Amino acid sequence: MTARLFIALDLPPAIVEALVAWRAPLLAGSERLRAVAPEALHVTLCFLGERAQAAIEPLGRIVERVAEPAGGLALGGPLWLPRRRPRVLAAALEDHHGTLGALQARLMDALAADDWHAPDAHGSQRAYLPHVTVARVRDGAGPLGDREIAPPPPLAFEGAALTLYRSQLEPTGARYRAERRVTLA
Secondary structure: OEEEEEEEEEOOHHHHHHHHHHHHHHHOOOOOEEEOOHHHOEEEEEEEEEEEHHHHHHHHHHHHHHOOOOOOEEEEEEEEEOOOOOOEEEEEEEEOOOHHHHHHHHHHHHHHHOOOOOOOOOOOOOOOOOEEEEEEEOOOOOOOOOOOOOOOOOOEEOOOEEEEEEEEEEOOEEEEEEEEEEEOO
């Protein structure tokens, strides 16, 4: 058996609430966007893809080993990703003290050292773009045209937890189950 896995930074409840409130008017009456469930709002640090279920335990130990607080974060402006053919609407994150970037780099180094993740074919990793996906573009629908989107409130926060998730794809969207969670102080 396999499991579709990724590692993410969990958001504090107040930030989840602010993102849900920010996207509500964008989704109202829109057939182009499908909301990401509030409990699924997070900051992906590394998508690991399909792995044997036996990978969950060693990957969980890596999560425990690299977990350190990530503070000095703030909600930034809206993003359509990928830029050329957008499939998601996201809120960018600002990493004022570099703690999120450092956490993501530590995670990637630990995953590479234990042969769980490798740099791309060119020998480097894509630049990390911290964001929270808040809505997905329905098949065949583009972004909201030239409509100006106001940024979410620039709330400051600290990451709540570092979590190894299992993603189960369903017709209504992905459902996530925490396999290992480390609360960040």
